[in-house]
Amino acid sequence: MPLSPRDLAACLLDAGAVRLQPLDPFTWASGLKAPIYCDNRQLLGFPEARGLIVEALVARTASFAPTLIAGAATAGVPWAAMVADRMGLPMAYVRPTPKNHGMGRQVEGPLAKGHRAVLIEDLISTGMSSLKCADALRAEGAELPAVLALFSYGLPQAEKAFTAARIAFEVLGSFQVLAEEAERRGILDAAGLTALKDWRTDTVAWSRARGGA
Numbered sequence: 441m442p443l444s445p446r447d448l449a450a451c452l453l454d455a456g457a458v459r460l461q462p463l464d465p466f467t468w469a470s471g472l473k474a475p476i477y478c479d480n481r482q483l484l485g486f487p488e489a490r491g492l493i494v495e496a497l498v499a500r501t502a503s504f505a506p507t508l509i510a511g512a513a514t515a516g517v518p519w520a521a522m523v524a525d526r527m528g529l530p531m532a533y534v535r536p537t538p539k540n541h542g543m544g545r546q547v548e549g550p551l552a553k554g555h556r557a558v559l560i561e562d563l564i565s566t567g568m569s570s571l572k573c574a575d576a577l578r579a580e581g582a583e584l585p586a587v588l589a590l591f592s593y594g595l596p597q598a599e600k601a602f603t604a605a606r607i608a609f610e611v612l613g614s615f616q617v618l619a620e621e622a623e624r625r626g627i628l629d630a631a632g633l634t635a636l637k638d639w640r641t642d643t644v645a646w647s648r649a650r651g652g653a
């Protein structure tokens with residue numbers, strides 16, 4: 441059976457990957473402050489869950505008929521490596537910025553030019569990191585039909601950014617289902633639920649009120 445968003449939420453909660461700290465917010469890569477942090481990297485320590493996730497990524501990836509699998513550094517790289525290995529395809533990885541010594545490359549591995557690439561990312565918040573990698577792949581001459589990620593918060597700024605960049609993105613799991621599963625398991629108490637609800641009402645205002653971007 442394919443991995444559902446609820447299965448992914450279960451994997452994340454079982455792995456202890458989800459942390460809630462409304463009173464001591466996390467700073468995200470974008471500079472936003474948030475009450476939640478989803479550390480997908482924890483999934484790497486669970487071979488069974490990891491295998492199911494890779495299988496789901498392979499199925500989605502295959503539908504785009506890529507000739508190259510690219511990983512967004514750093515957290516997307518292990519997933520891209522496992523997918524590329526299962527599919528018997530070349531793999532590259534993309535740094536957030538070009539390396540400032542050595543070969544000075546942003547896309548590392550085979551030249552992306554002429555390839556039809558799928559970019560694999562672990563998580564999408566604002567989409568900024570994935571889209572920087574997407575730009576680099578396109579600048580090197582790759583066609584990029586899609587970005588695939590394990591999880592997305594479903595923030596409107598991400599939707600807008602991907603639409604503007606004309607790149608499809610697909611995810612295995614969402615914040616909404618994760619929050620539902622956490623509530624079902626009794627992990628989210630009333631205070632946690634209220635904090636997440638307040639945050640979701642306006643994530644940017646919530647962040648600014650706490651000194652974030």
Ligand SMILES: O=P(O)(O)OC[C@H]1O[C@H](OP(=O)(O)OP(=O)(O)O)[C@H](O)[C@@H]1O
Pocket residue numbers: 468469470512513514515516561562563564565566567568569570
């Ligand atoms: O959609 P965004 O707003 O860009 O946020 C998501 C990005 O943030 C995290 O990466 P981080 O920069 O923490 O680095 P890492 O991948 O090296 O852990 C995550 O792995 C995504 O790449």
Ligand SMILES: O=C(O)c1cc(=O)[nH]c(=O)[nH]1
Pocket residue numbers: 467468469470476477478479480563565566
């Ligand atoms: O936006 C981020 O930086 C971010 C959020 C999150 O929940 N997990 C993560 O790894 N990064």
